[in-house]
Amino acid sequence: MSWAEWFAAQRAAREAAGLHRTLRPRAAGDGFIDLASNDYLGLSGDPGVRRAAAEAALVWGAGAGASRLVTGTTTLHTELERELAEFTGREAALVFSTGYHANLSAVTALADRDAMIVSDAHVHASLIDAARLSRAAVRVVPHNDVAAVRAALAAAGGRRALVLTESVFSVLGDAAPLAELTGVCAEHDALLVVDEAHGLGVAGDGGRGLLHGLGLSRQPHVVMTATLSKSLGAMGGAVLGSAALIDHLVNRARPFIFDTGLAPAPTAGALAALRTLRARPDLPARIHERGAALAERLDVPRSAGAVLSVPMPSPHVAVTAQAEALAAGVRVGCFRPPSVPDGISRLRVTTHAGLDEERWARAVDVLARVAAQSSSSASATKIPAGPRTQQSR
Structure with missing residues (x-):
């Protein structure tokens, strides 16, 4: 098998499993509410x-x-x-x-x-x-x-x-x-x-x-x-x-x-x-206040930090849910194997302390709708993950 054939076969296998990834450049000031980044406190734009x-x-x-x-x-x-x-x-x-x-x-x-x-x-x-x-x-x-x-x-x-x-x-x-x-x-x-x-x-x-x-x-x-x-x-x-x-x-x-x-x-x-x-201890406090309310709305466990994990039934459903959120103006993460340690695909949502109340409320409404449509919380937790090790990841 030539290198070109090998690359093509590798891509085909990823696409069939719903695991193919591509780079998606974002433009400055694109207007999206970004709950995919790790800029939890909004300090990159301060x-x-x-x-x-x-x-x-x-x-x-x-x-x-x-x-x-x-x-x-x-x-x-x-x-x-x-x-x-x-x-x-x-x-x-x-x-x-x-x-x-x-x-x-x-x-x-x-x-x-x-x-x-x-x-x-x-x-x-x-x-x-x-x-x-x-x-x-x-x-x-x-x-x-x-x-x-x-x-x-x-x-x-x-x-x-x-x-x-x-x-x-x-x-x-x-x-x-x-x-x-x-x-x-x-x-x-x-x-x-x-x-x-x-x-x-x-x-x-x-x-x-x-x-x-x-x-x-x-x-x-x-x-x-x-x-x-x-x-x-x-x-x-x-x-x-x-x-x-x-x-x-x-x-x-x-x-x-x-x-x-x-x-x-x-x-x-x-x-x-x-x-x-x-100088602003209110920023971490806001993360936990918003995170607790969002976890309750999405019916997922509360986070010890700013990361909320929303289980998805499959990689394909996760990608679709991410696209639906983006179409509604909210950017969220989509983690699929091998990036997830338990083998279950997830939407990864980061709580953001820098958003004003109006934009935050809008993002919460979008996420609640997308999560409900995917029926993830009830079904994904029943998927057997199997043992995961450093070697298998």
């Missing part, structure tokens, strides 16, 4: 955040110009790292060009052939890839199963161990049992790596994250990763923890060492957004 990003580009240039260890570290980076650490209650922070790079760096710099990784079955693809690249032994445990984590750590055989989880999971919007996991890791001298991508800006006191909200931010064996591209509305990622951890990453994390530094504009934008978040 005038102060925009101004800070634009001014940084004018002062520093369009790019960082080099890796962080050469000349790519600016005073903007160090200022952002200091304020991120202070805001989340961590000793130190290190900023990366993406959240994906942050997770790759944290895991691959801490784990090697002599280590063991215990990974929740629902973690993000970046953590899955990081575990694979680390060359450590990997044990995938059922979602949020503390007993399974404890058993896996007990069988580590003296190896250094990492436990991987998210604070608020990116598809289902549920929270990890962080207090219990922190205790189990302390018992077995394991590091707990918590991805707060969907917790920062939404969960905890004033959006400081779920770790901070549970009083776990100062635990020495807890490593926090985050992204600057969701609640903070910019771009980039960060790892937060002890000064010793950050020093180790600077010296050993290949995705950090060999990557060009985060550009000045998103660095300054994230810093301005963080300061806005600190």
